[in-house]
Amino acid sequence: MAKQKLVLIGNGMAGVRTLEEVLKLAPEQYDITVFGAEPHGNYNRILLSPVLAGEMQVQDIILNDLDWYAEHGITLHVGKRVTQIDRIGRKVIAADGTSAEYDRLLIATGSQPFILPVPGKDLPGVIGYRDIADTQVMIDTAASKQHAVVIGAGLLGLEAANGLILRGMDVTVVHLGEWIMERQLDKTAADMLQASLEAKGMKFRLAHQTAELLPAADGRVGAVKFKNGEEIPADLVVMAAGIRPDTALAEAAGLHCNRGIVVSDTLQTITDPRIYAVGECAAHRGIAYGLVAPLFDQAKVCANHLAQMGIARYQGSVTSTKLKVTGIDVFSAGDFMGGEGTEAILLHDRSGGVYKKLVLKDNTLVGAVMYGDTVDGSWYFQLLREGKDLGELRDHLMFGQSYASSHLGDTGHAGASSAASLPDSAQVCGCNGVCKGSIVKAIQEKGLFTLDEVKKHTKAASSCGSCSGLVEQILASTLGGAYQAVDTTKKAICGCTDHNHGEVRQAIREQKLLSIPQVMATLEWKTPNGCATCRPALNYYLVSTWPHEAQDDPQSRFINERAHANIQKDGTYSVVPRMWGGLTTPAELRAIADAAEKYQVPTVKVTGGQRIDLLGVKKEDLPKMWEDLNAAGMVSGHAYGKSIRTVKTCVGAEHCRFGTQRSMDLGVKLEKMLFAMWSPHKVKLAVSGCPRNCAESGIKDVGIIGVDAGYEIYVAGNGGIKTEVAHFFCKAKDDAEVMEISGAFLQLYREEGWYLERTVHYVSRVGLDYVKAQVVDDQENRKALHERLLYALQGEPDPWAEITQGPRRKEFIPITLVA
Amino acid sequence: MSQWKAICRLDDIPRLGAQVVAHPEGDIALFRTADDWVFALRDKCPHKGGPLSQGIVHGERVTCPLHGWNLALETGEACAPDVGCAKKFPARVEGGVVLLEL
Ligand code: SRM
Ligand SMILES: Cc1cc2nc3c(=O)[nH]c(=O)nc-3n(C[C@H](O)[C@H](O)[C@H](O)COP(=O)(O)OP(=O)(O)OC[C@H]3O[C@@H](n4cnc5c(N)ncnc54)[C@H](O)[C@@H]3O)c2cc1C
Ligand code: SF4
Ligand code: FES
Numbered sequence: 001m002a003k004q005k006l007v008l009i010g011n012g013m014a015g016v017r018t019l020e021e022v023l024k025l026a027p028e029q030y031d032i033t034v035f036g037a038e039p040h041g042n043y044n045r046i047l048l049s050p051v052l053a054g055e056m057q058v059q060d061i062i063l064n065d066l067d068w069y070a071e072h073g074i075t076l077h078v079g080k081r082v083t084q085i086d087r088i089g090r091k092v093i094a095a096d097g098t099s100a101e102y103d104r105l106l107i108a109t110g111s112q113p114f115i116l117p118v119p120g121k122d123l124p125g126v127i128g129y130r131d132i133a134d135t136q137v138m139i140d141t142a143a144s145k146q147h148a149v150v151i152g153a154g155l156l157g158l159e160a161a162n163g164l165i166l167r168g169m170d171v172t173v174v175h176l177g178e179w180i181m182e183r184q185l186d187k188t189a190a191d192m193l194q195a196s197l198e199a200k201g202m203k204f205r206l207a208h209q210t211a212e213l214l215p216a217a218d219g220r221v222g223a224v225k226f227k228n229g230e231e232i233p234a235d236l237v238v239m240a241a242g243i244r245p246d247t248a249l250a251e252a253a254g255l256h257c258n259r260g261i262v263v264s265d266t267l268q269t270i271t272d273p274r275i276y277a278v279g280e281c282a283a284h285r286g287i288a289y290g291l292v293a294p295l296f297d298q299a300k301v302c303a304n305h306l307a308q309m310g311i312a313r314y315q316g317s318v319t320s321t322k323l324k325v326t327g328i329d330v331f332s333a334g335d336f337m338g339g340e341g342t343e344a345i346l347l348h349d350r351s352g353g354v355y356k357k358l359v360l361k362d363n364t365l366v367g368a369v370m371y372g373d374t375v376d377g378s379w380y381f382q383l384l385r386e387g388k389d390l391g392e393l394r395d396h397l398m399f400g401q402s403y404a405s406s407h408l409g410d411t412g413h414a415g416a417s418s419a420a421s422l423p424d425s426a427q428v429c430g431c432n433g434v435c436k437g438s439i440v441k442a443i444q445e446k447g448l449f450t451l452d453e454v455k456k457h458t459k460a461a462s463s464c465g466s467c468s469g470l471v472e473q474i475l476a477s478t479l480g481g482a483y484q485a486v487d488t489t490k491k492a493i494c495g496c497t498d499h500n501h502g503e504v505r506q507a508i509r510e511q512k513l514l515s516i517p518q519v520m521a522t523l524e525w526k527t528p529n530g531c532a533t534c535r536p537a538l539n540y541y542l543v544s545t546w547p548h549e550a551q552d553d554p555q556s557r558f559i560n561e562r563a564h565a566n567i568q569k570d571g572t573y574s575v576v577p578r579m580w581g582g583l584t585t586p587a588e589l590r591a592i593a594d595a596a597e598k599y600q601v602p603t604v605k606v607t608g609g610q611r612i613d614l615l616g617v618k619k620e621d622l623p624k625m626w627e628d629l630n631a632a633g634m635v636s637g638h639a640y641g642k643s644i645r646t647v648k649t650c651v652g653a654e655h656c657r658f659g660t661q662r663s664m665d666l667g668v669k670l671e672k673m674l675f676a677m678w679s680p681h682k683v684k685l686a687v688s689g690c691p692r693n694c695a696e697s698g699i700k701d702v703g704i705i706g707v708d709a710g711y712e713i714y715v716a717g718n719g720g721i722k723t724e725v726a727h728f729f730c731k732a733k734d735d736a737e738v739m740e741i742s743g744a745f746l747q748l749y750r751e752e753g754w755y756l757e758r759t760v761h762y763v764s765r766v767g768l769d770y771v772k773a774q775v776v777d778d779q780e781n782r783k784a785l786h787e788r789l790l791y792a793l794q795g796e797p798d799p800w801a802e803i804t805q806g807p808r809r810k811e812f813i814p815i816t817l818v819a
Numbered sequence: 820m821s822q823w824k825a826i827c828r829l830d831d832i833p834r835l836g837a838q839v840v841a842h843p844e845g846d847i848a849l850f851r852t853a854d855d856w857v858f859a860l861r862d863k864c865p866h867k868g869g870p871l872s873q874g875i876v877h878g879e880r881v882t883c884p885l886h887g888w889n890l891a892l893e894t895g896e897a898c899a900p901d902v903g904c905a906k907k908f909p910a911r912v913e914g915g916v917v918l919l920e921l
Pocket of ligand 1: 566567568569574576605606607608609610611613639645646682684699717718719720721722758
């Protein structure tokens with residue numbers, strides 16, 4: 001089928017984000033053409049303020065450089081303004097005559113600064129504040145002129161004024177309202193903000209109306225005249241009195257506009273379903289948003305629809321505001337003024353420079369405004385969006401998240417946004433001993449913006465990665481609006497290649513690649529033999545895609561999988577024999593006890609996985625100990641692998657008075673079926689005999705719960721770093737069906753999961769519906785998957801026996817020097 | 820006084836792998852690269868003492884198994900941004916035999 005043609009008008013933040021989302025969902029569906037009036041790739045408009053303030057450079061704020069468009073096969077027309085949409089001929093035409101046909105059209109033309117209709121508005125030196133060009137004019141003017149006037153004391157106006165002051169100009173902010181930022185702040189917070197901006201040298205004329213802009217002798221703007229007759233000098237006038245959705249083009253094409261291009265919940269224009277609009281130019285349920293967070297939500301939904309998934313709906317967004325003036329913290333969200341039917345909780349410490357007002361309605365949080373101390377901003381914002389009854393939380397609300405949660409236990413928000421409230425001394429990365437203070441310092445001093453950069457410079461999150469989420473929150477709270485979470489789905493595996501996990505898996509399957517050197521040669525790896533990140537991934541992809549054919553490479557496995565034991569901090573190892581379904585016998589326990597004594601094991605522990613761990617074993621003793629355990633009939637528990645780990649069971653119908661199904665029996669059968677299964681990440685199962693669920697089936701990769709009529713199967717739960725409750729998958733009538741469905745689900749994950757992606761991440765990437773379609777609905781496919789799993793695992797040896805009886809045994813014994 | 824000592828055959832060390840040599844002053848890790856160069860470092864990571872011999876060898880580097888530092892096999896120096904050094908021992912291969920200067 002020929003590809004459909006998608007045309008984007010407006011190469012800005014909302015439009016390009018939509019394209020990124022489309023490429024993620026349906027990379028092959030469209031031939032894409034982009035028209036952008038500005039002569040640049042897509043950049044982060046938000047960060048124009050730090051550029052103006054001299055805190056960043058233009059090149060730092062580029063989001064998609066020209067290579068990005070080329071890489072994705074997108075035709076980009078930069079510096080070309082579209083002047084006509086021909087809806088009948090289905091094409092768009094630019095000012096220079098360039099045209100492009102479309103099957104689907106996306107309009108994302110953003111806004112135009114509102115220019116006050118006063119005499120003199122067209123004089124040189126009068127500008128809006130919208131793009132790189134405006135920013136450059138301000139920077140250039142500041143280098144040679146003295147007086148600047150900013151009209152409008154909103155977010156944009158104050159950021160412009162702050163930047164111009166830092167560049168040495170004398171700046172006056174003119175504002176019609178009674179106080180500054182009246183759409184975001186109440187009077188008390190605004191007065192405090194004004195005082196601290198005045199301390200930086202900013203001057204204010206509040207409740208002043210501009211009547212006219214007067215020219216200077218050189219023909220440029222020279223002064224601002226107010227309605228009351230007063231005049232002040234102005235070599236530069238920045239109009240920041242608001243923005244107007246840029247709808248001229250759409251209106252000319254007959255699309256219905258009313259304070260923006262009117263769109264439905266799928267971001268389609270209500271006039272023409274082939275045409276979509278996102279971003280500041282679009283009016284959804286009467287609102288045209290002017291901040292990026294809602295625009296990104298729109299982009300997601302719009303892309304979902306363009307990719308013909310057609311399930312997402314945009315329902316509108318609640319927004320919050322932060323001012324990006326270094327050293328000043330202001331936050332507001334929701335209905336911060338309050339009024340009829342609301343009550344306010346207030347904290348005002350004038351000399352300490354802290355003000356907080358929380359507005360409540362029917363015991364839910366509906367608004368917040370804060371000055372000075374805004375660490376809890378994101379927490380309040382979350383409470384506000386959730387709109388939950390505050391309950392007991394109310395009494396502690398004002399004191400912030402860390403206080404409230406320490407007094408109420410886990411309020412259900414733990415971790416979600418706790419980063420901001422952590423003290424600097426709190427350890428964030430346990431692996432590398434990095435505390436919050438040093439991460440914040442590195443972000444600020446070295447100008448870091450991404451998780452990868454923080455990893456490189458501080459080592460935080462560079463090892464087990466469990467603190468990545470927290471580091472991202474710290475980035476977000478340190479950078480504020482400047483933070484953009486990276487999209488991991490399209491990231492290259494590592495620095496050795498430009499290919500991502502999906503592409504590499506596909507190449508291995510489609511071109512039948514069978515060894516790591518072959519993959520590296522075919523996909524043009526940039527390093528001779530990869531690194532510790534890509535080699536284990538490649539090794540897994542090979543053995544899982546081509547079982548019994550691809551060569552397993554022990555040297556490309558992490559030490560735990562190479563030595564079949566977990567390495568400890570002192571370089572010793574741990575030994576965990578398999579106890580099928582958590583069941584053992586006196587004979588096995590005796591053999592374990594004997595081994596523990598014989599090899600002087602310092603610690604013997606019952607694990608969280610229903611078996612016994614012997615910790616602190618010297619590497620050279622491992623093969624001997626395995627031999628002893630093998631002799632007693634025990635095999636490796638794979639407690640070290642990206643592999644099947646444990647199948648936990650409860651006592652079940654075998655003994656329990658409530659049990660409806662024989663859970664121990666089924667657990668043992670499942671564990672035997674899955675023995676020695678390698679997977680993208682570890683895999684844990686549980687079988688409970690009844691819904692009391694004593695084996696914790698609700699947080700397992702596959703969890704099974706016995707019910708009267710058979711079993712319920714749950715998938716993609718996780719009990720680790722971030723606890724995720726498993727999703728209900730389907731019912732099964734008997735043991736055989738449970739085994740087939742569980743096996744098929746795990747085989748799908750083995751074939752499609754990315755290395756180090758657990759089932760929870762895999763399922764959230766591809767969607768539960770997709771997985772159900774493959775495994776539950778399509779019975780043929782289910783059978784085929786299950787058979788492929790059984791084939792892959794057929795004849796897999798016990799890794800312990802393989803080592804003790806094979807040539808690799810000598811790797812475990814150090815060479816001793818003879819004198 | 821240091822002198823060259825024959826330690827093992829080249830084939831006793833897996834390619835892109837390592838072998839441990841027990842030494843009274845602390846273990847030594849002998850690494851073998853893809854193109855059969857051999858390097859020797861004290862088997863102790865400058866970070867927290869991890870056994871480097873158990874790491875993954877790539878190019879002329881090894882990644883420590885405990886927290887992922889990368890060290891240059893040639894010099895023992897940690898790769899930026901980490902700083903530290905594992906002691907290096909001269910090593911060479913002669914007629915399929917690995918020699919170490921101790
Ligand atoms: C031994 C054991 C703790 C214990 O004494 O009980 C354990 C020990 C380790 N766990 Fe665990 N986990 C153990 C049960 C669990 C459980 C509970 C369970 O399985 O029911 C969980 C939560 C359930 C889950 O996985 O969803 C658990 C979640 C983790 C995680 C977080 C995984 C996640 O996806 O969020 C890690 C980190 C990782 O794998 O990247 C981890 C990693 C580790 C490692 C392997 C860290 C490492 O890489 O060295 C620990 C090895 C210690 C050592 O030095 O030998 N361990 N770990 C448990 C072994 C069970 C077994 O018999 O095999
Ligand atoms: C200085 C500044 C600071 C900001 N700070 C924040 C902040 O802290 N937080 C926040 O959330 N938001 C902030 N914003 C707002 C945010 O940048 C915008 O909401 C966002 O960029 C809007 O995205 P968009 O894609 O709708 O429009 P834009 O990013 O403006 O993109 C529209 C693009 O379309 C082009 N275009 C228009 N018409 C045509 C045509 N006919 N043909 C071809 N191309 C055309 C325009 O040239 C423009 O490049 C800030 C904005 C500015 C200017
Ligand atoms: S055993 Fe698990 S929870 Fe305990 S310290 Fe190690 S990784 Fe952390
Ligand atoms: S001990 Fe080697 S990286 Fe930590």
